[in-house]
Amino acid sequence: MSESKILNKQGLTEEQFLAAYDASKFERPSMSVDMLIFTVTDEKKENYRKLPEKVLRLLMIKRADHPYIGQWALPGGFIQMDESVEEGALRELKEETNIDNIYMEQLYTWGDVDRDPRTRVISVSYMALVDSSNLDVRANDDADDAKWFTVSCNLYQEQKTLTEKGYILQRLFNLRLSNEEDNISAVIKTVKTVEGKISRTEREVVESNGIAFDHAKIIEYAIERLRNKIEYTDIAFNLMPERFTLTELQQVYEVILDRELLKANFRRKIADMVIETNEYTKDAGHRPSKLFRFNPNWSDASE
Known part of the structure; x- marks a missing residue:
């Protein structure tokens, strides 16, 4: 007997079940994507005889509408019903920054209940390292501006507490992003709890100055992953x-x-x-x- 002819507890075949299925039975959260586009460029050099210093930069867009109007956010937006998550990420990146045809890898899925004041939004983040000299970055769509920011993320406080089954490691990071016109920053707290073989890490934006949504902790996590990946990949x-x-x-x-x-x-x-x-x-x-x-x-x- 084919699977489509198997009856469920209500005596329905799969075709009958799907025909009667009510999609509105469950609330549906919105799905979005956020992209972290990193590059490394030369800092302006004052002495041509010295090798230029290199800096890590991240592409950000300035929000043109509520919420967080006027603040800086990662490029991104909502997924449409007829596209995959990756297709939506590439489309949003093109619409907001004019960047296309780059390879991005999936980073993490962010699903805190109150991460967006508009509605329940679950976001899939993508990360890419690019040679920015080959890109023509321009703000489009609902972005008011698109700019590269020099980015640094430094640990400045750490506390480890032993527990009966393991330990709790709490860290505070200073995240700073800057260019010739803007300086934005945040403080991110990470709490790693280890109990035997089980480990989990939670992140929280303690303070944010000019960075929209929860994007500060997404950036901190991406930098951590980037530093790990560079050690064992190309x-x-x-x-x-x-x-x-x-x-x-x-x-x-x-x-x-x-x-x-x-x-x-x-x-x-x-x-x-x-x-x-x-x-x-x-x-x-x-x-x-x-x-x-x-x-x-x-x-x-x-x-």
Whole structure:
């Protein structure tokens, strides 16, 4: 007997059940997407003989309507009924920032009951690392403006409390985003509870200045994930041009990890991930440096 002919407790086939099904029986929350588009760029240099400092930047849009009118938010919006979540994310990104044709990976799903004052909204966040020099960013749709912000997220307080079955680790982070015209910030608290083999982490926006919704904690979480992923994947190479120096690559790792790396250790770590070329840099004021390119087969190099 086919599954469609099996009767349920009410004596209905699947076709009869679906024909009588009342979709309004349950309240339906709205579904949205939020995109975190990161890039690493050179800070303006005052001395052309010095290598430019690199900074981590995040794309934000200025809200043109309530709620949080005039505040900065992640690009995003509501999913339509006839599109997948990923299709909705790509559409919203194009509509609000003019960015399209980039690879994004799903980050997390945010579902706190009161995260949006309009209605119950569940949001799926996506993250991407991009070379911003190839993007033409423009505000469209319901965004009043779209800008890159230099972003930093630093731990400034930590407290660990032992419990009978494990421990509770509470941390406070300072999140700061800035550009030539705007400075916005937030304080995010994370509480990690460990009981035996079970671990859970909760996030809370303690204070927010200019960042809409709960996007401050989404950004903090994305930076944490980014710092973890750069240690064991080739995600950093999405930020690099086709040819690059090992010093430039190390700077990208350092700005994302927010710490200095030993040159010898770093070069051993990424040795299989790059291929040496016969080309050199030609920048005025600098000694020529060997150029490298990404090795797409690096993951097989140790096998």
